[in-house]
Amino acid sequence: MVAFNKFFTSVLLAIAYASTVSAAPWPTSSKHATHRVRQVTRDLQIETFHPASTFETFGAGLDHPLQKRADEDLKGSAISFVSQHLSIDPSTVNLRTQAATDTVTHAFLTQQHDGIPFANAVANLAFKDNKIVSFGSSFIKPTQIASSTPSVSLEDAVAAAEKALNGKANDHQPTLEFFAKQDQSVVLTHVIQIENDQTGAWFEAFVDAHSGEVVSVTDFVTQASYRVLPIQQEILTQGFQVLTDPQDTAASPQGWHNTGSGSDTTDTSGNNVVTYKGATTATTQQSSSGDVFSFTQNQSQAPTAQANLDAARTNAFYLVNTVHDFTYRYGFTETTFNFQQSNFGKGGAQADRVQVSVQDSAGTDNADFSTPPDGQSGRMRMFLWDLTNPERDGALENDIVVHENTHGVTNRMTGGGTGRCLQTTEAGGMGEGWSDAMADWTEKTSATVADYVMGQYVINDPAGIRTHPYSTSSSVNPLTYSSVGTLNEVHNIGEVWANMLHNVYAALVTAHGWSATSRTNPNGTEGNVVHLHLFLDALLLQPCSPTFLSARDAWIQADANRYGGANKCTLWKAFASRGLGVNAANHVNDATVPAGC
Structure with missing residues (x-):
């Protein structure tokens, strides 16, 4: 990816000066929703393929085949519906994971053959009040399926993946899965996680178990009292404050300094996150007893000065914990694949708190987040920015930390905790957009919906790092759905989606007002509360490899599920104002809204 004329091989925060032109000089690509070209190493480029996803919403819900049976269960109901709806043999469908929120139960399924799952042919169902x-x-409908017995050994497949991806296999257990190719043929693959500690690359490699070829990859990288920059603020000039006991014990029942083992920590490590420099043991210790982390950042000194480093680790620790707590309140919990060292017996896979490497030496002028499957730690890397003297620290710009952490939320919730479902160009672009939109949400301090600018501090430029401010004004931000057809890079595509969500937020706040307690009280009726509920609810509803269209439909259905469709017209009008109306398709704008709106 391109950032300040430097090429990155992972999906990073990515930068575009506000003065640059947003439209790329290439034509629209019909592959946005199914493909993505990845420059995996200097010598290896792979065009990954993901079967096109379909998405249907059913308003108040459909009856399903096993609805009235006394022995009805989620697995049986889901498999029965999918097999009948797609006219396929039930033996070719299996339940992979399930999740539940306060309104909807979700089933995530895979296609299978001979009991072996397909990696990239998946399905998801949502049930409300026992209706779909x-x-x-x-x-897919396979044209040819390879033998289920490998002819290439796992050892040889590991060697091939390590050589191709310039890394080493980690200790995650490899799996055997089928992989659907573009011609609808299906190959058998060894699935192996490959990491490079020097570059931070972290791939899931799919190695043909009969030819030894690397056929595809998943890139997991996307890009007490505490003296911190409060989360509703963006840049250091707004001032650090000492916040006492900011943890939300409804989301973090043993606080931020306990890993579920019964003993408290006295450093920047806990159940939800550990922040460090260089090694996970290189944390910041409390400045005085009683969980006091008070370090005064000095902008005239280098970020690596001890007080500045401690301030950065403390700020990142506070921010990731805070995002954990408010997203937990709104549905990103143990059973919906969140990041925690201990899940306190509430379900889901654990031992996966976020690891935040502050002032990481692997890069500059950027940041990234790696999202492996549920049960493996998310990894955030925050780099220094060398555009000023002294350099500036991305861990001290709140919107960058929130942006990166949101990659973990969206990659885990979309598709049921695999980390595989935002890999196409369009879905990856929306991933960047959700991350900007979450940062936008956290920094609103009143019902006034001002234009929002990302990344002012690190580059010392009030125009920020995006091509336009996020705005309800088309003269300030002209991006619409049709802009996607002229763009071929995920961060530029992400700006289109983030600006749509900015407009949705403004419409909801205009209609319902604004709550100052939204981060700790998800039960309000105010527009910012409604917005975050629909934001997270829609992630679980939408299909793997979503598009702008299916993500929009997931928001509409999320409103039907939670609010009985009360915001249907508000949402449609906001989406349609940016070209994503009823008849929008193939990156062609439409302003139509449903009858009655």
Whole structure:
């Protein structure tokens, strides 16, 4: 990816000066929703393929085949519906994971053959009041399926993956999965995680178990009292404050300094996150007893000065914990694949708190987040920015930390905790957009919806790092759905989606007002509360490899599920104002809204 004329091989925060032109000089690509070209190493470029997903929403819900049976369960109901709806043999469908929120139960399924799952042919169902309210699918009709018995050994496959991806296999257990190719043929693959500690690369490699070829990859990298920059602020000039006991014990029942083992920590490590420099043991210790972390940042000194480093580790620790707590309140919990060292017996996979490497030496002028499957730690890397003297620290710009952490939320919730479902160009672009939109949400301090600018501090430029401010004004930000057709880079595409969500937020706040307690009280009726509920609810509803269209439909259905469709017209009008109306398709704008709106 391109950032300040430097090429990155992972999906990073990515930068575009506000003065640059947003439209790329290449034509629209019909592959946005199914493909993505990845420069994996200097010598290896792979065009990954993901079967096109379909998405259907059913308003108040459809009856399903096993609805009235006394022995009805989620697995049986989901498999029965999918097999009947797609006219396929039930033996070719299996339940992979399930999740539940306060309104909807979700089933995430895979296509299978001979009991072996397909990696990239998946489906998801949502049930409300024992009715089906949405169905997403990327199941295929295979033209040819390889033998289920490998002819290439796992050892040889590991060697091939390590050589191709310039890394080493980690200790995650490899799996055997089928992989659907573009011609609808299906190959058998060894699935192996490959990491490079020097570059921070972290891939899931799919190695043909009969030819030894690397056929595809998943890139997991996307890009007490504490003296911190409060989360509703963006840049250091707004001032550090000492916040006492900011943890939300409804989301972090043993506080931020306990890993579920019964003993408290006295450094920047806990159940949700550990922040460090160089090694996970290189944390910041409390400045005085009683969980006091008070370090005064000195902008005239280098970021590496001890007080500045401690301030950065403390600020990142506070921010990631805070995002954990408010997203937990709104549905990103143990059973919906969040990041925690201990899940306190509440379900889901644990031992996966976020690891934040502050002032990481692997890069500059950027940041990234790696999202492996549920049960493996998310990894955030915050780099220094060398555009000023002294350099500036990305861990001290709140919107960058929130942006990166949100990659973990969206990659885990979309598709049921695999980390595999935002890999196409369009879905990856929306991933960047959700991350900007979450940062935008955290920094609103009143019902006034001002234009929002990302990344002012690190580059010392009030125009920030995006091509336009996020705005309800088309003269300030002209991006619409049709802009996607002229763009071929995920961060530029992300700006289109983030600006749409900025407009949705403004419409909801205009309609319902604004709550100052939204981060700790998700039960309000105010517009910012509604917005975050729909934001997270829609992630679980949408299909793997979503598009702008299916993500929009997931928001509409999320409103039907939680609010009985009370915001249907508000949402449609906001999306349509940026070209994503009822008849929008193929990156062609449409301003139509449903009858009655």
